[in-house]
Amino acid sequence: MSETTAPPRNVDVARLVEHHRQMHRIRAFEEAAIQASHDKLVLGAIHPSIGQEAIATGVCLNLRRDDYLLSTHRGHGHTLAKGADAGAMMCELLGRAGGTSQGKGGSMHIADVGVSMLGANGVVAANINIAAGAAHAIKLRREDRIAVSIFGDGAINRGPFLEGLNWTKVFDLPALFVCEDNGFASTTRTDAMTGGPGPAARAESLGIPATTVDGNDVAAVDEAARALVGEVRSGGGPRFLVCRTYRLTGHTASDPAAYRPDGEVEEAWGNDPIARCAAYLAELGVSTDDLESHRTAAQEEMAGVYEAARNAPWPDTALAYADVQDIADPREEAFRW
Amino acid sequence: MSETTAPPRNVDVARLVEHHRQMHRIRAFEEAAIQASHDKLVLGAIHPSIGQEAIATGVCLNLRRDDYLLSTHRGHGHTLAKGADAGAMMCELLGRAGGTSQGKGGSMHIADVGVSMLGANGVVAANINIAAGAAHAIKLRREDRIAVSIFGDGAINRGPFLEGLNWTKVFDLPALFVCEDNGFASTTRTDAMTGGPGPAARAESLGIPATTVDGNDVAAVDEAARALVGEVRSGGGPRFLVCRTYRLTGHTASDPAAYRPDGEVEEAWGNDPIARCAAYLAELGVSTDDLESHRTAAQEEMAGVYEAARNAPWPDTALAYADVQDIADPREEAFRW
Amino acid sequence: MVVMTYAEAGKSALASEMHRDPMVWAVGEDLGRGGVFGQYKGLVEEFGPERISDAPISEAAIMGAAVGAAMAGTRPVVEMRFADFALCAVDELINQAAKARYMLGGQLRVPMVIREPMGIWRSSAAQHSQSLESWYTHIPGLVVAVPSTPADNWGLLRAAIRSDDPVVYFEHKNIWGLEGEVDTDAEPLPFGVARTVREGTDLTIVAWSATVHVAEKASEALANDGISVEVIDLRTLWPWDKEAVFASVRKTGRLIVAHESVAVGGFGGEVAATVSEHLFGTLKAPVKRLGAPRIPISYAPPLEDEVRVTEDRIATAARALLA
Amino acid sequence: MVVMTYAEAGKSALASEMHRDPMVWAVGEDLGRGGVFGQYKGLVEEFGPERISDAPISEAAIMGAAVGAAMAGTRPVVEMRFADFALCAVDELINQAAKARYMLGGQLRVPMVIREPMGIWRSSAAQHSQSLESWYTHIPGLVVAVPSTPADNWGLLRAAIRSDDPVVYFEHKNIWGLEGEVDTDAEPLPFGVARTVREGTDLTIVAWSATVHVAEKASEALANDGISVEVIDLRTLWPWDKEAVFASVRKTGRLIVAHESVAVGGFGGEVAATVSEHLFGTLKAPVKRLGAPRIPISYAPPLEDEVRVTEDRIATAARALLA
Ligand SMILES: Cc1ncc(C[n+]2csc(CCOP(=O)(O)OP(=O)(O)O)c2C)c(N)n1
Ligand SMILES: Cc1ncc(C[n+]2csc(CCOP(=O)(O)OP(=O)(O)O)c2C)c(N)n1
């Protein structure tokens, strides 16, 4: 189990700038989504990824458009980083026409098959077996894409974690597992509910090499992900990446997170992945104006996206009966008088 | 992960003799059960434990009557070694009155709550969570008993393995897990379907110390089990024991096991735990007559047990409607004209 | 008589049983912080973390460990958080909890309560909105409770905790805040005894859980048209109070069974089939079932509304039945 | 026309679809050795271990991986070995496979077949004998097939594999050896089209899976008493052929629905409720449901027999209905 923490020596500034832009887009999207939730325009639960943006961009910048991605309830950032349209995503969160899934899935099922993002999931750890299966299909089809599953540290206590990882090892499949270790499973500290050393040790006990990185250091995530994606794509079998991070917001947009002692969150803000990336870029000579412009551009984009979504029409109610299955018309069954 | 293989130095001959007797009883019971199956007096599937007797006696001789035991589909030996009555067990296998469960459960659900044997199970790995819960109850009730779950090497690929082991670690429960590693999951070699080093490594990744022994060396199993049971009973938390063994019969009484190459089974007979124990006892000066008498006594006992069972009456059909639940009478619902 | 919410009633029912019997304990994710819907608030302070226990995200272990803990002499109350997540622990509930007493010929029992918050609750989408109560009525060994009021949640949860058999206990997420009077001196409610919510002579509406309140509203609207509706809340689906339903339908001659769950394969079919068989000839009109169309539940509010059994839909069906 | 067994029909249906479409593959425990009931014998030799794949004892992964593999463009056929074990993978089937197409607004589909050997089979006891087909009819997004003959197993399994939606496919363990004629040139069967097993005028019996044969025997016995019975095999429960059942009951005026599964909450309730509503006034007698009592299935043969819907029980119910 290797540890990567120090920023990599051979830095590609343009690439780091790209991360910085993208992380700001994710943050601004989440802030707009939280606003929409407070405005009661998003009724269902949303799970912001503020503080974890470096994992989304660090991993996804190393993926091709046709690489499959399966995510969790906290999937906005992953989906954006995979290349989904922010406007369509926001419409989905507001349940409007033009949503990525026509408003039928919402935040917890956000997906954009056009960029091979096969869905967030409302069931913790359920995406692990699905990703294993996508990787299985890749192997059967002799393709050179890979399948990626991103999940949290709470997910490692569910059976599918063992079954899905073992599956990819036994069938030698092109799968990358990414564990976002933010220390919490909703209101509970995961260390209190997790036996043994944690995710990496569990993956290795199943024969899957694991790497652990500072998930708030986008350069470190990028470097580790690049290496692992390369190994997986070249037929090396499954790999596991643990990213240590912290959730800077509540579990949901409506969670005050009172279960965290005073100061803990403030201190964690000192480790904000975006600020760290900015400081590093400044060191490398990128101007503060440029860096600031990434933030303002992202905020303007997402403000517009939110504005557009709130003005978008509701989906046609006929859609409620569409895409259930090819046979039988559900209208026949219900509310006949 | 410690390895124990050589026979222990400080041998208690009487104890080893007890193992020898008990192993013969288990073997004779299984042989009678197989006969009953061939005689079509047992219709359902039975899973003989011939070749694995040393694990049953080696573990159970270290348990108190009030220690809970949960077993698998291959549970006859464990149940006998825990102290259940062979006659009642055979009646259960034949589905007769006087069966341990009145003929309602049969082989795969063999149980004797009187000796705290809470049941074999027809669902692989299901007994792991149940044992974890029994251990949880022990802790809540501040008792000094322990809960033991015995399962096969195929069970380690099911989610409950991870969830149940993690549970006992997190709640620091008095649980002992015993994995009978016989190399097969019905017709499939488990190594082909198991990622990583195997059961012990998986247990340790969950924070549970694991010991691996030669499961055909009854003295080694006994010694390891004694140590682990002591640690668990004295509040040390969960422990894991891997016993390497081999299934000398087919998966079921009707499985010819053609999936095993010629010679493999013959060779494995050379490692018969009973023969090894006998040889060792002979070395220690126990007479061949005495050793032979254990076998004949066991065979006579089980022949009698089978004879009694085949002559036992069928259970009263009214029992079909008993012990469903306290409320409501199922007779009201069905077959009214 | 105390006024409390449906959630508070559940909480005090659990607390009173925990005071009464030291072997009662509750386990589930985040219970230490009061549970997702606050239905355990303050209990850990009162009973400590051993008896109000957090759990890893391990539904199969929560359910399976409860089975073992029940076999070993305690009375666990397991919290599944959403009925949808209980689908991660179906083997433990159906193959183990429901059958163990029987398979072992009565050598032991499995006294446990499985709390499953059910139903549609503001844009929770297809994996957080299901009502699957009918599944459990089909499984021998299980009791199925579906309380609709604070008083019933108080009375039925206590009965469930005292039951020596597993009880699948559905609380509806949309009525956690519903207030009502609770007689805290009352005995636990018996299983299988329906509640006549409102008496009437023209038509009987049988419902359960949150749909009872929809049926009540519909019957008020119908009263304005001079249609007299009797509303019956089954309270438990297994056992269910056939006699009460038969008696009412003998009087009214007409029956609507309304539930939030999908109509196809729903428990409304059981009620309709049973009444149609037993009161053949007595019925003045065919028994009408009202349930959700066979579609997953959408996230967008207008699509989500398409599956709802509303006051209007019940009233429309009632008028059609009487036309 | 070829004579083959129910098991052979399933095997050749799978083989023919695998020849037709390279994206079809099967996965489950012990398939490499032909499967527990021999229903995959020889296929690994023909198609290799990648397309007839063994699996670890990981039902959740078998089902969940199939969901992902279906989303990613293959057509997996998953073998659950016993319908009872599918209870270890219910989240994957209900929350994932059945809903994914809908939740994603039609962006993708989940073409997979879940083979679940069902039913009572010589003393297999409570965890290896269940018939839970009614559960899946209640879940939007799922097709439910229950073939009763070699010809239907041939025709329906091929249709299931070609379906772009998940199909829960129940084969009955007790009729693996049943022989029958199969037209191997025939097209796959459409879902939702019942088969009239036998024509009659006094009474209709609706059944599916192995119970069809019991109903057929009962109707022969009844014929000797001069009672003319029409037997209808639904073949698929979702969709189910209402029109065929209505047409038959319009003719006979009497209906028995018989199934091996538990009567309470069984699909017989859906059929009975639907017919009772739609043919109210046409029915000459109440619709009679025959299913198992609400008890787990015992191991001892005489106790196991207590739950069976036998030829005699069907005949007795029929005579009572006509009395
Ligand atoms: C099977 C299941 N159990 C419980 C839940 C409720 N739940 C939603 S998110 C969550 C916490 C997940 O923690 P983690 O996996 O660490 O992800 P994070 O929220 O920290 O990103 C829980 C318990 C669920 N969605 N699915
Ligand atoms: C959940 C589940 N899946 C599949 C089966 C079918 N089955 C019965 S025994 C067995 C093999 C078990 O292998 P192992 O755990 O190594 O025990 P062994 O038979 O070797 O003693 C299988 C697959 C089952 N009973 N339960």
Ligand SMILES: [Mg+2]
């Ligand atoms: Mg977390």
Ligand SMILES: [Mg+2]
């Ligand atoms: Mg084995």
